[in-house]
Amino acid sequence: MYNTIAEVLTTRFAVPAGTITAETALEEVLTDSLDVVEFGVVMGEHYNVLISDEELETVTTIADVAGLLSSKVAA
Template sequence: MLTTVIHVLTHKAALPAGPVTPGATLAEAGVDSMAVAILAMILEEDHGLVIRESELSATSTIAELAEFIEGHRRATA
């Protein structure tokens, strides 16, 4: 899921790839409300995961964001 999150943020949300690393905080990576909205939309459309934007933005780092999404995916499978 980490690869998916980084891909969505850098290719769909158009964030610069350099700062979007697993250990980066969402702020350091440039993840804003628009990026979170795009991520939520892609997760729902491509993966069938419905996760509120507030839940996604409550994580600290890119890696924690990916872990949260993966946990949600497993819980709803």
């Protein structure tokens, strides 16, 4: 899941691959709130789940995003 998140960040949001780790804060790589919302939509569509704005507000790192997605996919 981490690899997919990193791929989306690098290809869709032009985030340099070398700056992405599990502990990277979303606000470091997605500085615009619209990018964060778009990121949530893209990841939700990729995994066929709905990620609410409220859920996006609760995650801070890439690892948190992966955990959120994992729990939603498993449900």
